Amino acid sequence: MKELLILSGKGGTGKTSIVGSFASIAQNKIMADCDVDAADLHLLLAPSVREKNEFLSGQVAVIDEDKCIECGLCQDECRFDAISNYRVDPISCEGCGFCSHICPVEAITMNECKAGEWFISDSKYGLLVHARLGVAQENSGKLVALVRQQAKELAEKNGLDYIISDGPPGIGCPVISSLSGVSLALIVTEPTLSGIHDMERVLGVCQHFGVPAMVCINKCDINDENTQAIQDYCREKGVEVAAKVPFDNAVTEAMVKGISVVEYTDSKVAREIKSLWKYIDRKLQG
């Protein structure tokens, strides 16, 4: 079983549109949406939720006003400035528990909080594991790890060949959590200076963790010079450019209809994405 992760560094380069298309073409796979704080893949896959679970994670300090002697030790020692006037700001609290250990009258307890939900769903293209991190919650990395773990178990149980994961933007905690041990990372970039800058950083992260990566240049015709610069950069770094996908309004039109672009049109954008999947399929099976 192989796991393909789609990343980009910069947001809005087309990760989810490409994953949605792969979902409709690929056989014998499960999808995982690892962008847990702004998940969009469900908008293309129209899932019906089979199983819904709470994501309990992280803790928040709670001060028992009756016990508190207002000594102020907790607020002096808290590194996250989460306590003032003997009250905890749950948004700033990082759940370290330091305060609960040092309170001289044991007035502080750590309460587990519900930090989100995760789902196993049936979609028109097969199983989807997805999640929703609670608003302003932490521990997105942990929730990503949970989504991947569930997808892996289901893939093994059902004898599937692929996990296709839609990754989060950026290079931090949820990206690192998405990346560990995947078979291949496909970096979707765009020929803008921002896109290139961010692609270089996310390729650095792949290299740092020893994950093989290849690049897809999306909207490749919006700036030919930058597309060339990406190809040159990749050649120099020994990273393969697996596809160049042209800009096409059909991608947004398909999104509005709630279907993948390869189902919506036969134009070049769809043909390029199809041949990209064929290529990745061969690469991963070979």
Next chain:
Amino acid sequence: MIISVASGKGGTGKTLVSTSLALSIKDKYNVQYLDCDVEEPNGHIFLKPDITRSEEVAIPVPGIDEEKCTYCGKCAEVCAYNAIAVVKEHVLTFPELCHGCGACSYLCPEKAISEVPHVIGVTETGRADSIDFGHGKLSIGQAMAPPVIRKVKGLADTEKVVIIDASPGTSCPVVEAIKESDFCLLVTEPTPFGLNDLVLAVETVRQLNIPCGIVLNRAGVGDGKTEEYCRKENIPVLMTIPLDTAIAGLYSRGISLVEGMPHYKNGFIGLFDKIKEVVNEGTINS
């Protein structure tokens, strides 16, 4: 006054809006631009600052004095992030998991733990014409963006108009970037993905009690559901930027909108005036 710029979905135009806003009002106000998207900072591409100062960002992580350590295991027991493990007569530390809360060193009965700095990124400051510029860069392979964001926000000079560019999403890095803002601009595009993530961003901003308004970018693409949502939720659409390949072209070359198309400047000045009205702030330097 602090204005933060967030979005939920990536690639909707946060950096386009925040840099153009800064450039449009710099002649009338003292402006500071702080890029808090420390995973993928792009503001510097458009503002092209002269960086004059660079400072490492480090978090305190445990350093074990093996001479004093009795391997009692207290540190591992109190660490909420599994960043310390005591295995027989060895103490293993995992700095990348450490949040720097300080509990282990404070609670070690032998005083065998000192805190040593672990570099996770850098802040850089300088000037872009009359704009005070600052940004942070999370090091490749590091997971924790919030401490770097906190350092960038520490640069804020509230005598000025501070414009904060946030990262995409709605979890801890975004909360860290936008909390304590006087106003949060949410940049979105009228597509199903844009709307889905806007709703999450609005929930986040409301939880933090920050007044917000919308910039609708790429108007004309997608559908009318975003405007409908804004009307229903009573969120003002403060500015509309049309879908225009010429704007995309400028963006791809790292040219800010108001430099490439100066007629947009008045629109951004108007945007700022509307924000000022909402904030009703009387202490801005003029």
